[in-house]
Amino acid sequence: MGKLTAQAIAERALEIGDAEGLDAVTIRRLAAELGVTPMALYWHFKNKDQLLAGMADHLIAGFAPQPADERPWQEQLRDLTVGLIRTLRAHRCARDVFERVGQVAVPNYLAVWNRALGLGRTAGFSADESCLISQYLLRSAIAIADAPGHSRDEQEVRARRAGLQALPPERYPFIVEMAAPLAGGMDPELYDTFGVDLVLAGIEALAARRIQSEP
Amino acid sequence: MGKLTAQAIAERALEIGDAEGLDAVTIRRLAAELGVTPMALYWHFKNKDQLLAGMADHLIAGFAPQPADERPWQEQLRDLTVGLIRTLRAHRCARDVFERVGQVAVPNYLAVWNRALGLGRTAGFSADESCLISQYLLRSAIAIADAPGHSRDEQEVRARRAGLQALPPERYPFIVEMAAPLAGGMDPELYDTFGVDLVLAGIEALAARRIQSEP
């Protein structure tokens, strides 16, 4: 049967996380599913944080950012963003994983980050600004990937909508009014395009301002 | 001495979270510090998730968004954003709290969200778009509030920078090059203004596009 390898462990952990949430991913539970003693996992990952990092790394392993080319940076940045989003979409628990993980410990994530940083520089941003932009872009991509309305049970959406509609309308009039889209009943197409447009529009606007104020 | 009230519990929990990280905030630990049995807390909060929600609520209790006025929505949205950021800055663990909490269970957060939704509508966005914009704006504000470079020990920054500089430069050239600002050695002023500008510029750009395509 499949040997016990860091890869296999991370894969199984992601399966559990996708199915039952990241809290269900436990060293002991994971070991039990792999037919092994909890301590066996400690040979492959020195602790649980490393396991999380391994999950995150395996998550974006399939996404190798393309090397820089001659197209305008806006296009390349958009490609990087939608590529990352598409990759993260493969696992429901992706967002939770990246929230709990130390990003520096995830080589494949660093590669994407590095690429975003480079594109920031070619866009004309300073080093400091490129740092902010890249972190902002990647964070937003992760948030967009975790779309409500994408691959969620009808029942869950309905429950959330009911919860929002039960709020006092005199205190939260807009939330009650827009309970349906807030709960996840939104066009997935709109969600993706609009989200990416929003993030990129901000970056492009600031880039344009820079050029203006710089003779 | 101070009575054991939900308020006092949430306050003490935030203190622990600020000082030692949110993982240190434990029912048992918290009870011990309050000189009480762990079970005592279960009278005030029905479980740990509710405690987290209580912490989040207490966190933004001091920030009541101003009612809508006659100024342009851009200004009002900016005020809301910087106000929220300033409030969150009061507690180091704010970001972690909001990552772990179900936002619907936090009344004061819902009030801010409701306000952002309303401003989205007056900006001319559809219901769906306003949902996306508001969530995006609040998420970004939380991220910006948790600034690296703001109120962090020198030692921590130095350690992170060393970690980044130790990465293989042929694989992550830009990360290694910009290790200093990435680790948190950035002008706090720039961090704040640039971050808020970035988010608002994106929203304003999309609002402008809408107007253009809509006679």
Place this chain on the structure above:
DNA sequence: ACCTGAACACCGTTCAAGT
């Protein structure tokens, strides 16, 4: 190199009982 067994120091939570 790779895994097991037993043990330690923790968790959140329930349930019955006290005042």
Place this chain on the structure above:
DNA sequence: ACCTGAACACCGTTCAAGT
């Protein structure tokens, strides 16, 4: 209404030992 005591079913991790 507000809190305690004892117990249950879990955690992550260390350390010595096996093969």
